[in-house]
Amino acid sequence: MPMTDLYAYLHQNDYPGRGVLLGRSADNARAVIVYFIMGRSENSRNRVFAETNDGIRTQAFDEAKLTDPSLIIYSPVRRCGGTTVVTNGDQTDTIVDALSRSESFAAALRTRAFEPDAPNFTPRISGALYENGGYALSILKSDDGCDAQCLRQFFEYDAPRAGHGHLIHTYRGDGAPLPSFTGEPVCVALGDETAQQLAARVWDALHPENRVSLYACTVDLASGARQAHIINRHGGAK
DSSP states (O other): OOOBOHHHHHHTOSOOOSEEEEEEOTTSSEEEEEEEEEOSSHHHHSEEEEEETTEEEEEESSGGGOOOOTTTOSOSEEEETTEEEEESSTHHHHHHHHHHTTOOHHHHHTTOOSOSOTTTOOOEEEEEEOTTSOEEEEEEEEETTEEEEEEEEEEEESSOOTTEEEEEESBSSOOSSOOBOOSSOEEEEOOSOOHHHHHHHHHHHSOTTTEEEEEEEEEETTTOOEEEEEEETTTEEO
């Protein structure tokens, strides 16, 4: 599969929604994680990423303006042993709980479905980065808007190539209802950026009116050392 320019791909889409990117740096020394969220409503935009002891969590920037936390407050990134789980919803906890019982990423997601936000039926996208640098991605989505049929798709990358990443996101673009992502994860080119550099470049590629928060992390495959960087629409970067 030919590689796509990550930044051009995101720049040309006003509303990819939420996105999970996993991959390998060009020097083959580090695993790469990116997670971003976008929003059109005031409730969706009223969020920031905050660090936790095992990853990050979304929280309201202004608690007084929070109207419905059910699908917007969750832990997008959590670590369980040597595995890092990245998702766009509370299925993060479902996966971590399953891994803690020695069950699989796929088995955990077979118990879940797309989000109950008719008529969009937003897909649940999930990723798992393993200690050896291999990773898996998944999307759970409605079958063309049917609320009774969930399509569960899984993509596994046991031996990622240097300078390659795979991006999956919730929507093909803006619309009413929002059109779900289709096809395989997008194969994108990665360089040797630090987490901070990668975060800044992805953030700049996202539509400025719709971007909300972004998390980027690199994991040294030899030592396990992590470098992470967060950018929030409200509150800047850290």
